[in-house]
Amino acid sequence: MRYYGYVGKYARINLTNGTVCIKPTPKSLARAFIGGSGFAARILWDEVGPEVDPLSPENRLVIATGPVTGTAWPTAGRYMMAAKSPLTGIWGESHAGGHLGPEIKYAGFDFLVIEGRSPEPVYLYLNDGRIEILPAGDFWGLMVHEAVDELKRETDLNAHVACIGPAGEKLVRFAAVISDYHRAHGRTGMGAVWGSKRLKALVVRGHGSVEVARFEQFMEIMQEAHQRGVEHPQAQALAEYGTPLLVAYKQSIGELPTKNHWTGVFDGAENLMAETLKERYWVRTRACFACRTRCKKVYKSTQEPYVVTSEGPEYEAIYSFGSNLGNDNFPSILYANYLCNQYGLDAISTGCTIAFLTECVEKGIVSREEVDGLDLKWGNHEAFIELIHKIAKREGIGNLLAEGVKRAAEKIGRGAEYYALHVKGMEVSGQDGRTHRSIGLSHAVASRGADHLRGLVTVDQLGYEEIAAERWGRDKLPEICNPYSEKWKALAVKTTEDVYALRDTLIVCWYTVSWPPIYWVEDFARVLPAVTGEDAFGKVDELLRIGERIVNLERCFNVREGITRKDDRLPERFTKEPMPQGPGKGQTVNLDIMLDEYYDLRGWDKKTGIPKRETLEKLQLQKQAEELARMGKLPT
Amino acid sequence: MPKVKVRLYTILREAAGTREVEVEASTVSEALTRLLERFGSHLKGKLLDEETGRLRPFYNILVNGRRISYPREAQLALKQGDILDIFPPVGGG
Structure with a gap:
């Protein structure tokens, strides 16, 4: 007797020899760990020991849903992935919203365990209970949006796609996996794990469903929960303004990280506040699966050279490419976030590595010649954008930054370590313990x-x-x-x-x-x-x-x-x-x-x-x- | 009477049509009263709970960047040049 909520199967995929083994989801695993992060923790403990290099074929990549994923419960559209992190060498995990998580279950799977390394670039196609390992040579090297469009044309225009960009292929240690064009599995370098396995994409299409055990009870509590979500003042605020809401508040309490976390107050904050973005740049609002909060905002910039219409940035990217770089030019932040989604980069770590290098230049630790002649100083967004390209392609100084601030600082030496803001190798997110x-x-x-x-x-x-x-x-x-x-x-x-x-x-x-x-x-x-x-x-x-x-x-x-x-x-x-x-x-x-x-x-x-x-x-x-x-x- | 600056955010800013105003007030409570006098019922509906007359849930008042507990600290004394921030709910990350 299996549990409801789960679809009851998982797949173990070996990319070295191209095999797929589909098995029942163990009930004991579900009882002890429920799903998602719990499943991943158990599997990685069992299968990835300290001898495993994160970028080696022996590392395991777990892609998992949970029992609620794909139901109508509020915000049940999330899914996660985990592996030993190439950035930190320890626990790596990242989640994303959108619509792909439910589709994994509708295609017949609770979770996937991916191991090995394919001899050639491949993508996985999950399609109503089947899993195919298909060649991705034609898509390797493509930016995320183009790759997703091509993959959908090749498979099913209604499929959902998670994909790496050039940064993951180049093993940038904080490369992201981008899901449904804009939703990033950002942190801990899961994109580099995909790249190391020569896995370009996961394409998913399913027509199945998720059965719940007690339908009437579920419907009652689900509807009440949605109503509470809609009526809650905080959800209403998120619906109206999205996560940039935080900018003004954090500026007021002195927790808006500025200039590589030097301070918590940014003179240009007004230009980055949610109210400003709504008035000047907002064009539409989007939602993830089963979510009535609708916190995703699409912004449009017509300012040269940052002409772009794109989803995001969230608060964290506004901090990392904005205040933390002394930059109040929102169009450049929107463009930087767009580039991260296209190259497949974590927006937090990318901005933080640039902030680290900028402060090293400011303090005279690193010379202008060492940063490829860029005029790297607070607020110079043109140089920051150039560095994003260099990081993703591992060109010039970008090759050093692609290693993350901890490794980059160790290589530079000369006291640079002090300005490498990280814990256990992962760059610090947009908060500050001094005022929180x-x-x-x-x-x-x-x-x-x-x-x-x-x-x-x-x-x-x-x-x-x-x-x-x-x-x-x-x-x-x-x-x-x-x-x-x-x-x-x-x-x-x-x-x-x-x-x-x-x-x-x-x-x-x-x-x-x-x-x-x-x-x-x-x-x-x-x-x-x-x-x-x-x-x-x-x-x-x-x-x-x-x-x-x-x-x-x-x-x-x-x-x-x-x-x-x-x-x-x-x-x-x-x-x-x-x-x-x-x-x-x-x-x-x-x-x-x-x-x-x-x-x-x-x-x-x-x-x-x-x-x-x-x-x-x-x-x-x-x-x-x-x-x-x-x-x-x-x-x- | 001290002159203090009141800064408004999100829906309060939209309701008042301005991001900051200067009022004369010697306490936080007085500053709110002056604010409502100036902007009337439209702002009042956004700021206060209709039934209880208290600040709406999850709203925050900061005095010079330090959050205060309202209404417990409603009588907190203000001095010339103080800045009051009034925040409707925020969230995200």
Whole structure:
């Protein structure tokens, strides 16, 4: 007897010998890990050891949906991919919206495990239960949009396509996979993993459906959830303005990263605010599958040389190509984001590597000759655009930046390391712990590196005292909402990480979960039993335990790669360099006090940051405890 | 009476037709009153809950970039040149 919600099959695809093996989705895997990130964590732990180079045929690429994917539950259009990251050498994972995730299930698959390396470029065609490995030589080298158009012409014009561009083919370590033209699996370099396997694209067409266990119950709670989403003031704001909403608020609180995270206040912010974009550039709004929030905005620029109409950028790309580069020219940011989608690049890491190099030039560490003669200075968008081309093609100085800031700084030396803003090798997203204390801890401990999607707590950024009291207890007020205090932030981050890990198993969009309180774990406990028929998923405690299990399993994966407390660090800019301007002037992050509390709450050894045996056993991760013990890594 | 700057965002900016105004107010509460006097019922409907008369849910008021708890800190004293930011809900990432 299988669960409902899942379509019941997965495929193992070996690109070295061109074989496809279709098997039943194990019920035990679903019960223990639900889907998405949970499935990937289990598979990568089992199959990708520390000896595996991320760009070798031995690395595994997991592409997964969850039980809710493809149903009518709000935002059920997400899917994910995971592999050992070529950027960080540890846990790599990235999610995207659009419409492709549901199509994977309609084509008859819950998830795919891709291994090996094809002798020639190929693409995968999932079509109503069949999987074909087809030649992609004609598409290799094409920019994303052209490749997608060609692939649809060759297969089915109604197919959905995920694709890499030239950056993935050139193994840029932060290359992205672009889904449905505009939705990026941006972070951790999944595009380079595709490139290393000579996998150009995934084309999916299906006419199947997702059966839910308790139809009438599901319809009732689904409709109520949609209504709540439509009526919620935050969803309404996102629908009207999209994620650029954040620019103005973060400017006001002094958390708009500017000039390589030097400060949190940007003089040109008004030109990048959602209100300005809506008035000057907005042309239409789009939505992902099953989402009535419709946060995707299409903007048009007629300004030479940045004449383009394109979806995005989101807040993160506005920060990375805007304030963080001292650039208030929105058309150039729109164009930079468009180029990232066309080349297949992570917009955050791309902007951050350019910011790193710009500051190195400013500080006299790198000469103009070393940057191919470019006039690299804050706000010079023409030079930034040129660098995007160079990174994607690995030309000149772009070849160094394509390695990410950590490797680039190590190669440059001369003190450049200080200006390489990363955690565990991943460039820092658009937040700053100095004026939003919980994100300092989140950046330090997240399994992917400096991550805003794994444990972003919003109550110390945006307030919401009633939400904080409801989630963590009234006795935690007011400190838990204080952006300049370390107090209670470990508790908030730990809980949030567990809930977000769950979110990434269903899989649903993070916007309606991360920004309180449209959907939270109680909603997951209502929808999961209705979809799957598994009553245990109706217990909040059990779901939180599964979330905790996934966080710990990803940590075990990283520990096996050598990660310990010494790697849970922030760039010294955040811990030693006081915020120079704005309302948080003078603030720094006291990371260690939060780390101590966090490890205690997690049941991890405070000295090493490694999960204790009893913690792992409590979460049914005995196998992982044994392996870490054999490696001599388990704390005694 | 101190002169303070009030900056409005998104739907409040659209409702008021301006992004910032200067008002004379010695407390946050007074500043809101002056704002509503100037822009009338159209802004009031966007800013306050019709039934309770309180600030709409998930709205934020910042004084010089520091978020305040409203209405608990409604009587917070303002001084000449202070900046009040009033934000309707924001989100994203």
